[in-house]
Amino acid sequence: MLSMKRIIILTVISVISLSSFSQLRVGILGGAHQADVLETNNLPGWSSIKDNYSPRTGGHFGFLADLPFGKSANFCFQPSVIFNTKGRKYSQSFDTNIHDTAQLNSTEFINYIEVPFNLVAKMKLGKKVKFIAGGGTYLSFFYNGNLKTETISKQGVYSANEINNPEVGDGPGKYTTFDFGLNALAGFEFGRVFLTANYSRGLNNFYQAATYDGRFKHQVMGATLGVFIGKSVKFAGKDSDGDGVPDKIDKCPEVKGSALLNGCPDQDSDGTPDQEDGCPQTWGPAENKGCPYQDRDGDGVLDKDDKCPTVAGIKENNGCPPVDTDKDGIPDKDDKCPTVAGIAKYNGCPIPDTDGDGFNDEVDKCPNEKGTDNGCPVVVKQEIIEKVNYAAKRIQFEFSKATISPESFTILNEVADILKQNPELKLSIEGHTSSDGTREINIKLSQDRADNVKKYIISKGIDANRLTAIGYGPDKPLTNGKTAEEKAKNRRVELKVSNQ
Numbered sequence: 001m002l003s004m005k006r007i008i009i010l011t012v013i014s015v016i017s018l019s020s021f022s023q024l025r026v027g028i029l030g031g032a033h034q035a036d037v038l039e040t041n042n043l044p045g046w047s048s049i050k051d052n053y054s055p056r057t058g059g060h061f062g063f064l065a066d067l068p069f070g071k072s073a074n075f076c077f078q079p080s081v082i083f084n085t086k087g088r089k090y091s092q093s094f095d096t097n098i099h100d101t102a103q104l105n106s107t108e109f110i111n112y113i114e115v116p117f118n119l120v121a122k123m124k125l126g127k128k129v130k131f132i133a134g135g136g137t138y139l140s141f142f143y144n145g146n147l148k149t150e151t152i153s154k155q156g157v158y159s160a161n162e163i164n165n166p167e168v169g170d171g172p173g174k175y176t177t178f179d180f181g182l183n184a185l186a187g188f189e190f191g192r193v194f195l196t197a198n199y200s201r202g203l204n205n206f207y208q209a210a211t212y213d214g215r216f217k218h219q220v221m222g223a224t225l226g227v228f229i230g231k232s233v234k235f236a237g238k239d240s241d242g243d244g245v246p247d248k249i250d251k252c253p254e255v256k257g258s259a260l261l262n263g264c265p266d267q268d269s270d271g272t273p274d275q276e277d278g279c280p281q282t283w284g285p286a287e288n289k290g291c292p293y294q295d296r297d298g299d300g301v302l303d304k305d306d307k308c309p310t311v312a313g314i315k316e317n318n319g320c321p322p323v324d325t326d327k328d329g330i331p332d333k334d335d336k337c338p339t340v341a342g343i344a345k346y347n348g349c350p351i352p353d354t355d356g357d358g359f360n361d362e363v364d365k366c367p368n369e370k371g372t373d374n375g376c377p378v379v380v381k382q383e384i385i386e387k388v389n390y391a392a393k394r395i396q397f398e399f400s401k402a403t404i405s406p407e408s409f410t411i412l413n414e415v416a417d418i419l420k421q422n423p424e425l426k427l428s429i430e431g432h433t434s435s436d437g438t439r440e441i442n443i444k445l446s447q448d449r450a451d452n453v454k455k456y457i458i459s460k461g462i463d464a465n466r467l468t469a470i471g472y473g474p475d476k477p478l479t480n481g482k483t484a485e486e487k488a489k490n491r492r493v494e495l496k497v498s499n500q
Contacts, residue, residue, distance in 0.1 A: 023068060025228045030061035033198070033222020035086040037108070041214030052092045056109065058085030066228065076120050084114045084140065086218050096154035103152040110175060110206075112140040116183050128191045135184040138200060142168050142177050173210035180204050181218065192228045197221075371499065378424045378499040385497060388427075391415050392495040395453065402448035404456060412453065415495060416460035427462075428496040429453045431471040432478075434487035439473055447471025453493060 036055040064080030087109040094101050120134030147163040167174045181203045187196030202218035209216075238247045243256040243263055250263030252275070257264040264273040267280050270290050274280040277290030284291040293302040299312040299319055306319030313320040322331030328341040328348060335348030342349040351360040357370035364375030371377035391414055396405035404412070419425060431446030431453075450469035458464050479486035 025066040026063060026230065027066060027192075027194070027226045027228040028061075028063050029080070029082070029194075029224050029226030030059065031198070031222055031224035032057065032059050033220050034058070035088070036219045037086075037088040038202075038217045038219050039214055041209070041212055043212055043214075049092070052090055054089050054091070056085075056087050056089050056107065058087075058109075060084045060114075060222070060224070062114075064226070074122055076122065078116075078118045078120050078134070080116050080118075082114045082116065083143070084112050084220070086110050086112060086220060087145075100153055101151055102154045102156075104149070105151075106147075106149040108145075108147055110145045111143045112179065113143050114138055114140040116200075118183055118185065120185070122189065125188075130189040131187075132189050132194065132196065133186040135182065138181055138183050140179045140181075142175055142179075145175065170208075172208055174208060176204065176206050178204075179206045179218065185224075187224075194224075194226050194228075196224045196226075198224055372424045380425065380497055380499055384418055384422065384425070387418060388415060388495045388497050392493055395493045397449055400445070402445060402452050404449075404452055409456070412456050413460065416457050416462055418497075419457070419462050419466065424499055425497050426466045426468075426499070427457070428498065429457075429467065429469040430476075430494040430496065431469070431473075432476055432490060432492050432494065433473050434490040435474040435477070435481050436487065443471055443473035445471070446473045449493060453495075 034055040035058050037053070039050070039053070060082050062080055062082030064078050064082075066076055066078055068076040087107070089108070090104075090106040092104045094104070096102050116136060116138040118134045118136035120132055122130045122132050124130050144164075145166050147166055148160065149162075150158065150160045152158050168177055170176075179202055181201050184199045185196045187194060198221070200218070200220045204217070205215050206218060207216040239245065239250070240247050240253050241250070241256045241263070243250070243258070245257065245259050245263035247253040250257070252262075252264035252273075255265050257273070258266055261271075261273045264275060266273055266277070268277070268283045268290070270277070270283040270285070272284070272286050272290030278284075279289075279291035282292055284293070288304070293304055294309075295302050295306070296309055297306070297312040297319070299306070299314070301313065301315055301319035303309040306313070308318075308320035311321060314322055316333075317323065322333065324331055324335070325338050326335070326341040326348070328335070328343070330342070330344055330348035332338040335342070336346075337349035340350060343351065346352065351362050353360045353364070354367045355364070355370045355375070357364070357372070357375055359371075359375035361367040366374075366376035369375075369377060391411045394411045395408045397403060397408075398405060415427070419427060429450045431448075431450035433442040433446050435442070447470065450471050454464075454467045454469040457467060474481075474490070477490040478492070479489050481487045481490050
């Protein structure tokens with residue numbers, strides 16, 4: 001749309017700035033016409049089906065400028081801007097004895113904004129009547145379109161397929177953005193009113209068929225009724241720079257310019273006078289003082305819309321770099337752990353440690369099992385297990401008390417030494433009693449004995465976090481506990497080493 005607006009602005013500025021025009025009239029117009037498409041192609045049997053195509057009836061409306069050459073006004077230049085409907089129709093009947101389809105109808109309606117440039121001669125036939133005739137060229141710009149196909153089967157079933165706004169551009173099945181051709185007109189002018197017959201013929205191939213080679217050109221024949229509105233704009237008086245704008249209203253009387261810009265020049269034709277244009281030789285919009293919008297950081301977001309104009313960013317963040325709270329190089333929008341630095345492989349999250357043993361899964365050889373040996377559990381040597389079990393059997397307490405017998409200290413010292421030499425090991429201390437007495441008393445006694453063993457081993461420099469103590473009382477007997485010998489076996493402390 002920007003290109004179209006620029007062309008129209010250039011056209012109007014160029015026309016009005018011609019110095020030989022003595023007056024300008026503006027008119028509105030409208031009319032009806034028949035539009036057709038002149039097609040040539042390499043299809044076999046084309047001559048037998050081309051008559052199925054027929055013109056479409058359409059309309060046109062718009063406005064024009066009437067710019068006379070000299071005072072006599074026998075010749076004038078008439079540029080205009082018109083909305084024009086073009087295209088064609090197709091209809092074909094079939095023999096239902098050999099076809100399932102009885103009738104096929106289609107329409108190809110293509111609409112344009114058209115800019116004709118006509119040179120027109122006028123000849124007086126009476127006091128207020130003139131015969132007018134002329135012609136020229138036109139440019140047109142695709143506006144919109146509608147393609148519709150209707151099918152009626154031999155059973156009377158109706159179906160339709162419709163495409164609004166068909167594809168535009170270069171390539172099969174697309175309509176060109178621009179078209180051009182020739183105009184001709186003839187008619188009469190009655191004071192302010194004019195009536196003309198019109199003909200136009202396209203010179204450009206406006207469509208590329210998808211399945212065959214062909215040439216497609218527009219043809220339009222119709223009638224136009226129009227009326228000139230308002231008073232004529234007259235150009236009179238001294239014109240020092242010869243730009244058609246009298247000095248008395250020319251804001252730049254010594255420099256040739258444009259009537260639209262009060263006689264001032266506009267080198268880049270962007271509609272902003274040079275004296276107000278920050279970039280007089282480069283096209284730019286008026287809201288940016290005639291300069292093109294910049295993108296200093298080259299991120300595709302223009303400075304006017306860029307909240308970080310000197311730092312490359314992304315459109316979704318208004319031209320600023322994407323937000324990365326944890327500074328791990330992964331934008332928050334893609335970061336599954338936006339507040340914790342991570343890596344792309346894990347969507348912005350840190351490398352996981354599934355078993356929580358301090359070895360991340362990338363280096364943990366046993367990621368689902370805790371351990372200290374490259375993330376794997378350390379296998380407790382059978383020799384150590386046997387030594388600890390042997391020591392446990394020799395631990396003695398004073399009768400019915402939790403006090404450790406002095407002769408057991410040497411044994412517990414050996415256990416502490418084993419733990420010092422194997423820092424990855426942990427020790428579980430379990431106290432047990434016979435069933436003599438009440439359960440509550442036995443639970444307390446077994447817990448106190450386990451706690452005292454734990455305290456003694458801690459006193460030898462072993463971290464308390466490596467030791468656990470629990471009293472089971474009579475709940476886990478080794479024997480039935482009926483004889484004195486069986487009851488003695490149930491009174492015990494068990495020591496269990498592990499790597500967990």
